[in-house]
Ligand code: ATP
């Protein structure tokens with residue numbers, strides 16, 4: 138007998154089970170409700186996009202793009218892809234005459250497949266790829282001419298041509314490079330431009346909910362598939378009142394969710410007029426203390442000195458705290474904008490902590506940046522990051538006049554923080570032993586608590602009656618667990634108990650004959666016989682208490 142496969146979720150990804158999933162639904166639904174009252178509409182985005190979209194917007198020097206994206210060449214699975222792998226696998230010349238024949242056959246087949254109508258639909262037609270295909274064609278034609286003369290088959294020229302063709306085949310892209318989205322702002326902006334949303338009146342306000350993918354080291358609050366709830370405002374205005382309202386919306390959401398101890402940090406990181414000079418100043422200061430910095434920070438002196446400010450390394454704190462602050466280096470416009478954001482927050486009753494070291498890991502941010510931390514999360518304590526990105530729409534080919542600001546909440550961390558604080562509103566216990574899940578026989582209700590009614594039936598006639606009653610109870614909104622097969626009385630009530638049902642409703646021959654059901658409240662075992670109308674009133678009253 139073959140070994141039984143033991144499948145487990147891939148490292149860094151996980152299942153979210155009842156009753157925890159009920160808390161997730163509550164968090165996401167509350168976000169939809171709150172964002173809706175601020176005039177935001179939902180955008181549903183693709184899970185993958187062209188790699189270039191992320192590389193351009195997030196920036197090629199960032200950890201997200203350099204180390205964390207899941208990318209692949211989205212090529213067809215057909216002959217063409219196989220032939221490319223075959224060609225790439227051949228060693229370079231010199232070959233024996235026999236083997237050279239094999240290589241040549243593979244080259245012929247590859248060229249034929251590349252020109253077949255089905256693959257020419259899929260092979261990207263961007264200028265770079267077309268240039269490569271053109272080069273292949275030229276060399277291949279030359280190669281055809283050479284190989285008609287017998288003697289040439291052993292010549293170095295043939296070897297060189299074959300080697301050149303092999304290399305070109307390796308370079309020709311057979312599909313777009315795509316990536317699983319590591320974040321969604323780039324996609325929102327892509328969609329904004331693609332659908333010409335700049336012609337819509339006022340600011341375009343969008344929110345999204347869904348999974349993101351980053352290949353990071355998994356730990357508490359850090360996963361490879363994680364979830365975000367985010368929102369973006371895109372439009373012609375960069376009024377500080379927009380920044381403040383976006384932050385206010387977040388604070389309202391956290392308030393509604395009863396998230397306690399959330400701290401709002403804000404900063405302004407300047408714009409293209411004043412930031413470059415500050416970055417240079419920072420770089421110069423960092424060069425002076427280079428030897429005392431970690432390898433990561435040393436690398437960032439060249440690539441992105443602002444990110445050094447983000448360092449959590451104990452040994453670097455004293456050094457970083459002596460570096461020049463950005464707020465003394467902002468231009469007049471950025472200064473005014475930042476001051477006004479703070480005033481606008483104040484009239485909304487929001488008092489942020491100013492944090493000059495708050496920078497973001499994505500290149501597109503400018504001016505206002507903010508982050509919200511929550512308790513109970515250890516070192517991964519940021520539940521939300523956001524900021525202004527006025528140049529991004531232009532960078533991705535949209536109108537230069539469009540400004541933008543947005544945030545992304547890490548849903549996994551938000552849920553964790555609520556759980557740590559006991560704000561779970563879910564009381565079915567699901568026991569987890571090692572990696573195996575043990576639940577009581579039967580199913581676990583997704584509502585986060587046990588069923589209102591466990592409907593125990595005995596006998597075929599009672600089953601038909603119970604099916605009808607279950608339907609009417611469910612129509613009235615009650616959660617009903619109906620055994621699919623007949624159970625012994627004791628087992629049935631035992632299961633009702635373990636599922637934490639509030640009531641067992643019993644239908645047997647006696648009940649059928651009398652036109653009633655027996656209702657047993659499981660918390661105190663009190664029992665009574667009720668007709669259907671009485672049962673509904675009783676359950677409604679019970680629910681109200
Ligand atoms: P961090 O500094 O924690 O790596 P980040 O700056 O990379 O966060 P953003 O790109 O701003 O994060 O994403 C916004 C929010 O998404 C973060 O504040 C966090 O709550 C959440 N988040 C980011 N990466 C992960 C992850 N790998 N697992 C779980 N949540 C994440």
Ligand code: MG
Pocket residue numbers: 498
């Ligand atoms: Mg990160």
